[in-house]
Amino acid sequence: MKLVLLLFLLTISVSTVIAFQNPIIPGFNPDPSIIRVNDDYFLATSSFEYFPGIPIYHSKDLIDWEVIGHALSRPSQLHMRGTAPSGGMFAPTLRYHENRIYMISTWFDIISPPDNTTRMPRSMYVYTDNIWDDSSWSDPIYVDQYGMDPDLFFDDDGKVYLTTTFGSEGLGYPDSGYFAIWTTEIDIETGDSLTESKFSHASSLTNPRLSEGAHLSKRDGTYYLITAESGTDDGHKAMQFRSSSVWGPWEGNPHNPLLFNGRNRSNPILATGHMDLVETSAGDSYVVFLATRNGTGFNQLGRETFLAPANWTDDGWLVVNNGQDITFEMPGLYDLARPTSWRDDFEGGFTDKRWYTTRTPYKKFHKFTEEGLEIRGNVYTLDDRETPAAFFRKQEDLSVIWSSDVSFDPTSPRHEAGLTIFLSNWYHNEIGITLHPNTTQRALVAKTRTGPEATLTTTYTEDIPDGAITLLIKAEPKTYSLGYALENQEPVWVTSLESRWLQAFVTGWQNFVGAHFGLYATGNQLPILQPATFAFVQTELINDESW
Ligand SMILES: *[C@@H]1O[C@H](CO)[C@@H](O)[C@H](O)[C@H]1NC(C)=O
Ligand SMILES: *[C@@H]1O[C@H](CO)[C@@H](O)[C@H](O)[C@H]1NC(C)=O
Ligand SMILES: *[C@@H]1O[C@H](CO)[C@@H](O)[C@H](O)[C@H]1NC(C)=O
Ligand SMILES: *[C@@H]1O[C@H](CO)[C@@H](O)[C@H](O)[C@H]1NC(C)=O
Ligand SMILES: *[C@@H]1O[C@H](CO)[C@@H](O)[C@H](O)[C@H]1NC(C)=O
Numbered sequence: 001m002k003l004v005l006l007l008f009l010l011t012i013s014v015s016t017v018i019a020f021q022n023p024i025i026p027g028f029n030p031d032p033s034i035i036r037v038n039d040d041y042f043l044a045t046s047s048f049e050y051f052p053g054i055p056i057y058h059s060k061d062l063i064d065w066e067v068i069g070h071a072l073s074r075p076s077q078l079h080m081r082g083t084a085p086s087g088g089m090f091a092p093t094l095r096y097h098e099n100r101i102y103m104i105s106t107w108f109d110i111i112s113p114p115d116n117t118t119r120m121p122r123s124m125y126v127y128t129d130n131i132w133d134d135s136s137w138s139d140p141i142y143v144d145q146y147g148m149d150p151d152l153f154f155d156d157d158g159k160v161y162l163t164t165t166f167g168s169e170g171l172g173y174p175d176s177g178y179f180a181i182w183t184t185e186i187d188i189e190t191g192d193s194l195t196e197s198k199f200s201h202a203s204s205l206t207n208p209r210l211s212e213g214a215h216l217s218k219r220d221g222t223y224y225l226i227t228a229e230s231g232t233d234d235g236h237k238a239m240q241f242r243s244s245s246v247w248g249p250w251e252g253n254p255h256n257p258l259l260f261n262g263r264n265r266s267n268p269i270l271a272t273g274h275m276d277l278v279e280t281s282a283g284d285s286y287v288v289f290l291a292t293r294n295g296t297g298f299n300q301l302g303r304e305t306f307l308a309p310a311n312w313t314d315d316g317w318l319v320v321n322n323g324q325d326i327t328f329e330m331p332g333l334y335d336l337a338r339p340t341s342w343r344d345d346f347e348g349g350f351t352d353k354r355w356y357t358t359r360t361p362y363k364k365f366h367k368f369t370e371e372g373l374e375i376r377g378n379v380y381t382l383d384d385r386e387t388p389a390a391f392f393r394k395q396e397d398l399s400v401i402w403s404s405d406v407s408f409d410p411t412s413p414r415h416e417a418g419l420t421i422f423l424s425n426w427y428h429n430e431i432g433i434t435l436h437p438n439t440t441q442r443a444l445v446a447k448t449r450t451g452p453e454a455t456l457t458t459t460y461t462e463d464i465p466d467g468a469i470t471l472l473i474k475a476e477p478k479t480y481s482l483g484y485a486l487e488n489q490e491p492v493w494v495t496s497l498e499s500r501w502l503q504a505f506v507t508g509w510q511n512f513v514g515a516h517f518g519l520y521a522t523g524n525q526l527p528i529l530q531p532a533t534f535a536f537v538q539t540e541l542i543n544d545e546s547w
Contacts, residue, residue, distance in 0.1 A: 020307065020333040022269070022326065023291070025057060025065050027394030028302035028514025030232070031091035031149075031213065032288040034278045035101070041278065042094060042131060043288060044071065044103055045305060048513050049088035049424075050356040050392065053078045054105055056094075056131060062278075062286060062307060063336045067353045069134035071103040071126055076139050078107065080359040082385050085424030086512040087111040088359075090148050091213060091274065097154040102127045102188075103137075104162075106148040120166055123150035125191070144193040145184045149228070152188075153216035153246070160188045161246055163214045168199060176202035177209025181227065183216075183247060200248050201241065203229045211239075213274040216246065222316060225250055228274040232303065232512075234262040236273035238289060240318050258320040259289055259308075270294045271303060272326050277310065277318070285310040287320055293398070300423075300502040301395055302514020338397070343538040346373040356392045356516070358425070365389040371407070372535040375417065377521035377528040382420060382428050390520035392422060398477045399542040402517045403485075405535035406433060407468040413437040416445065417521035417532030419471045421480050423502045423513065426454045430520070431471050431482040431494065433532075436460055444469070446482045446494040450501045459495050468535060473517060475499075476542065 025032070029045040043057040043065065053072035057065040072078040072089065080088055092105040104125035111118045124140035143150070147164025154160055161183055168180040180202040185195040203211035213228030225241045225248075237257035241250035259272040275289040291306045292299035308321040309332050321330070344351045348368050366375045366389070373391075380388040408417040410433065418432025429448045436443040444461040465486065472491055474481040480502065483493040502515040517539070521532040 018333070019329045019331060019335055020063050021335055021338075022306045022328050022330055023293070023304035024063060024288070024307045025305035026301065026338075027304060027396035028516070029055075029305040029394070030290040030303035030512065031274050032290065032305040033092050033094040033215070033276045034288045035094050035096045036278050036280070037096050037101070039281060042068075042101065043305070044092040044094040046091050046105075046512070047072075047089045047356075048086055049080060049083045049358055050513070050516075051078065051080060051358070051360050051387075052134075052356070053080075053089040054092050054103055055353075056103075061333065062280075063333050068132060069353055071105075071128075071137050073134045073137070074139075075360050077126060077137065078360060080107075080109065083109055083359050084111050084385065085426060086510060091150075093151045093215065093276075095152045095154065100127050100129055101131050102152055104143075104150045104152050106150060106164075108148070120146045120148070122146045123148070123162075123164060125150075125152065141191040143186060143191040145182060145197045147182065149213045151214045151216055153218075155218065155246065160186055161216060162186045162193075163200065163216055165212045165214065168202070171199075173199055173202065177211065179210045179212055181211050181214045181225075198247050201225060201227065201250050203227070203239075204252075205229050205237070207235060215276050217277065219312075220316065224318075226275055226277065229257070230273075232271060232274065232290070234265060234270045236260075236262065236271045236290075238273045238275035238287070238320070242316070253317045255313075255317055255319050255323060258310075258318060259287075259326065261291065261325050264325070267325060268294055269306070269326050269328070271299075272306070275320075285312065285318070287318075291326060300499045300515045301398065302503075303512075304514075338541075341538065341540045343536055345536045346534065354393055357387055357390065358392070359385075359387045361387045366391070369533070371533045372405075373519070374531045374533050375519060375521040376531045377415065377417065377523045379523055379525055379527060381416075381522045381524050382422060382430070382518075382520060383425055385425050388520060388522055390420065390422075390518045392516035392518040393537075395421070395475060395515040395517055397539075397541055398475065400475050401540050401542060402473045402475070402537065403470055403540075404519060404537045405468045405470050406532060407535070408433045408521070408532040409530055410435045410442065411530060412528075413440065414524040414526060415522070415528055415530065416524065418445075418519075419473050419482075420518040420520055421473050421475065421482075421502060422516045422518045423504065423511065427501055427504045428518075429473075429480060429482060429497060429502075431473065431484065432520070433464075433469060433471075436462055442466075444471075444484055444494065448482070448495055448497045448501075450497050452504075454501075454504070457495070461492075461494055468533075474542070475515075
């Protein structure tokens with residue numbers, strides 16, 4: 001009887017708890033921007049030096065998201081050569097107007113390091129009338145006003161406004177902090193400014209004084225401005241302002257900051273901010289924003305996309321999550337179980353669109369054969385600020401094993417192919433097949449790069465059998481282990497490193513990306529004729545994600 005009662009109570013509690021899990025899009029997915037088109041939601045995130053640029057996610061319910069393509073998938077749209085780590089495509093805005101979807105973003109192709117030169121670029125937008133088809137996105141249209149975190153706002157009188165972020169101290173606004181917000185009306189056909197650029201808003205918050213990530217909208221005849229303030233680290237906040245004019249002056253929401261988990265720096269979720277707003281067809285409001293998981297004190301997954309319910313007060317202000325901190329479990333919608341494993345057998349193609357290269361490839365370096373994915377190495381290695389022959393996938397879970405069967409017959413110690421856990425061309429770690437430099441016998445090589453100078457440590461494993469070898473990377477909250485498994489034997493872990501080196505800052509510049517798993521082959525400065533074949537890749541969650 002007791003058991004029956006217990007089961008009854010369990011059933012009640014399970015069926016009455018309606019909750020969804022954050023992050024809604026795990027792994028490196030910062031600066032989300034969202035639209036609803038009838039019953040479909042589309043969401044774009046930043047992609048930095050990874051190609052194709054600006055992933056487009058689709059969902060019917062705000063919870064279950066799939067990548068349907070990318071806004072920038074042709075060299076005529078995005079030709080990244082030598083782009084610095086955490087340069088490339090910055091925060092996008094996605095907007096829908098008269099059956100057309102626009103994506104505006106900023107391409108930083110000159111950004112420190114190593115030459116300490118950062119140039120503030122002009123933003124560009126592309127548009128499509130069929131978001132399901134990658135090739136339908138237009139070539140870029142450049143705007144006149146410079147600045148990053150661009151926003152497009154289509155007013156109900158047909159006018160279109162561009163809002164961007166840039167330093168304004170030297171432009172007659174000495175008390176505007178590092179970055180402030182400016183607006184200009186533009187011609188959407190040409191991108192040309194139709195009015196002079198006008199100063200719109202500076203942050204009144206300090207530490208650091210930054211106002212970025214603007215999104216303009218209109219509700220009941222009033223203009224609203226959302227901003228991301230105090231930088232993208234633990235002090236990150238979302239703010240809201242309103243005005244009777246699109247140019248301001250702006251009155252602050254009395255509930256500001258609308259998002260700020262950093263009041264308590266021990267919070268397991270931090271850096272909440274860079275928010276965009278969406279309304280369901282039923283009239284409910286939700287916000288998407290970036291945040292980091294801080295359970296280990298680090299965030300090797302980068303900035304991920306989170307969701308929270310929001311409400312409008314009777315006097316016309318937005319309140320997010322009733323003013324409460326953002327948590328992993330949030331009220332409403334439904335709980336989608338994360339898959340515990342995933343596998344790609346490379347049967348004639350990739351199973352999904354979540355594969356990336358670093359920077360724009362010169363040309364194709366792979367094909368699909370009966371045996372799997374064949375990668376032909378090129379002259380670049382993963383150290384180069386270039387496009388090595390490598391495919392990357394975002395690390396989405398903290399505790400996961402990534403594996404592949406790799407066949408490779410190197411004929412020089414320069415030749416190498418295998419698996420990597422990769423943040424940038426500075427910080428990345430490999431387990432691969434090569435020739436030992438002294439014996440010229442086939443061997444496994446493990447390479448880690450740790451410490452503030454990304455110091456290389458190399459370990460060789462000799463006496464490996466001929467044929468395919470299963471290579472493994474085990475991710476855990478605090479460590480990564482690199483190893484291999486021989487047929488019917490337990491894994492051998494050759495080396496490990498602290499996860500913190502996969503969230504490392506690049507000297508002289510911030511890290512804006514997250515860790516990626518990858519498959520690579522290289523000839524290391526000389527072309528290589530022998531391809532490497534990857535029979536499959538698979539990820540398996542190790543256990544639950546609790547810390
Ligand atoms: C860049 O700046 C750093 C720190 O200020 C300095 O050490 C370095 O020499 C500079 N590099 C160049 C190429 O100017
Ligand atoms: C801060 O957050 C931690 C972790 O969630 C919690 O244990 C602690 O009680 C919080 N402190 C305050 C003052 O709310
Ligand atoms: C807040 O919005 C949610 C939907 O997002 C709705 O279910 C709820 O009733 C609203 N709460 C208030 C107090 O209006
Ligand atoms: C992150 O989490 C760690 C471990 O729980 C905690 O010590 C630290 O205060 C948190 N905040 C930061 C900024 O690391
Ligand atoms: C190759 O041999 C040299 C000379 O004996 C030795 O110093 C070096 O460590 C060896 N390299 C490896 C990778 O074993």
